[in-house]
Amino acid sequence: MTLQVTRSNHLIDLTTGHPDPDLLPVDLFRSLSLERQNLAYGQQAGSDLFRQTLSEWLTEDYGQPVNADELLVTNGASNALDMICSLLSQPGATVLVEDPCYFIALKLFKARGFNVVALPMDNEGIELQALEQAIEQYNPAFIYTIPCFHNPTGITQPHRRRQALVKLAAEKQCVLVADEVYQSLYFDQKPPAPLASYDRNAPVLSIGSFSKILAPGMRLGWIQGSGELLHRLTNSALLFSGGGLAPVTSALVGALLARGEFQSNLTHLRQTYAARSEALYDGLVSTFGDQIQLKKPDGGYFLWVSFVDGRDVASKRDQARALGVNYLPGNLCSASGQFRSSMRLCFAWYPQPQLITACDRLGLVFS
Ligand SMILES: Cc1ncc(COP(=O)(O)O)c(C=O)c1O
Incomplete structure (x- = not known):
């Protein structure tokens, strides 16, 4: 596993289910x-x-x-x-x-x-x-x-x-x-x-x-x-x-x-992730409209997106990476190998501007 505080300049990797390194509260630990x-x-x-x-x-x-x-x-x-x-x-x-x-x-x-x-x-x-x-x-x-x-x-x-x-x-x-x-x-x-x-x-x-x-x-x-x-x-x-x-x-x-201090930091995390989840949700809806099914997150780290026409999301991953965006294909989350037309996207690792750019890139991959 690569060190989890480095992010590529070229690839917006929405597979990564980690907290944004900038949200790790290092100052809290100093005292x-x-x-x-x-x-x-x-x-x-x-x-x-x-x-x-x-x-x-x-x-x-x-x-x-x-x-x-x-x-x-x-x-x-x-x-x-x-x-x-x-x-x-x-x-x-x-x-x-x-x-x-x-x-x-x-x-x-x-x-x-x-x-x-x-x-x-x-x-x-x-x-x-x-x-x-x-x-x-x-x-x-x-x-x-x-x-x-x-x-x-x-x-x-x-x-x-x-x-x-x-x-x-x-x-x-x-x-x-x-x-x-x-x-x-x-x-x-x-x-x-x-x-x-x-x-x-x-x-x-x-x-x-x-x-x-x-x-x-x-x-x-x-x-x-x-x-x-x-x-x-x-x-x-x-x-x-x-x-x-x-x-x-x-x-x-x-x-x-x-x-x-933990509780105050958690309140900040909840607010930050709520805003990010909303940015990703809105970006996906405006990019794909009724081509996709998704639920607005109430918490957590992930958005699950399914293409209603059943297209194979899993096979497009290399093309997506070449266009600077990555996602976790649904079949990798399945013990039965199903969900090839779904993907898991994490909204915790990046701030809103990158999430919005990721939606534009996903639009190019699946247009
Ligand atoms: C459902 C679930 N369980 C466990 C973990 C890992 O937790 P920990 O870092 O405490 O081992 C994760 C991390 O992504 C997770 O999503």
Whole structure:
């Protein structure tokens, strides 16, 4: 991977799902310092002080109580997913995913030896009838879902769908892993609470991360859950041997949370990304009109665009790059290879002028 603070002068790369380097709040970190205890092996679930501070912010942000003892500190969401895979993998095990899905999660599951089965989505998320049938058919190790500002489609599961999904997981005793890294990146309305808050007795784990709401270089995230699953993760050999993860970074981020500086920065990010998403949305609508289908983002990082005539977007990528623009073809986000006439565009990595130029270039590619 190239260093993630450099952008090409020639190519506007809307595949890149990272924060704009200019929005990484390096000044916030200058005045922070560490205590001796931050340099020691930490508590297995992560620093008690940090989990308390994190739980207070999450309670406020979610509008639902989150207790410190429901949280396990990780090195970001990818690390959390990998720990869950490590806990639940068995020879021949299946994971059920949404189609389309976060493409790197698909890679991770395959690398961990899982059989990956893609299930259809409607405009409220994963289709429950298909999910129920697949649970019967495959007896999966877990279901992987992105309930909020879905990567790549931007869909947010409404409250009723979430209730029904968690109820199904509880009834079938099937582990439900919710990747909720965009939960706090809402532009206007707060989304419904993360899935782990719906039923403390259901086998649900919600994953959060500071990558998109502060800085990915912190490699800091968490798993929210209760009961047996969280207990098994916390008592894994990895944490028994190494102590809790991220004692240094969690101390730094904990200080920013306690001072309210993290929260002010997040408000700024929400406003900035809202304006960018609007610029990209408006640019696409004015370039393509009714040739495309797309939904105005309510949060997150991505816009999902589908050509209504079913044209093959995937095969135009080289031509697009030659014209100075890049996108993620939908089929690369699909475990079933579908969605060749769709593309995922990230609006977080560039400011408005580049997003508008990108729309002009996409217009040339697909005219
Ligand atoms: C849905 C989803 N999960 C996880 C990640 C990675 O998160 P982290 O940087 O915390 O590992 C991303 C980043 O693009 C993402 O979109």
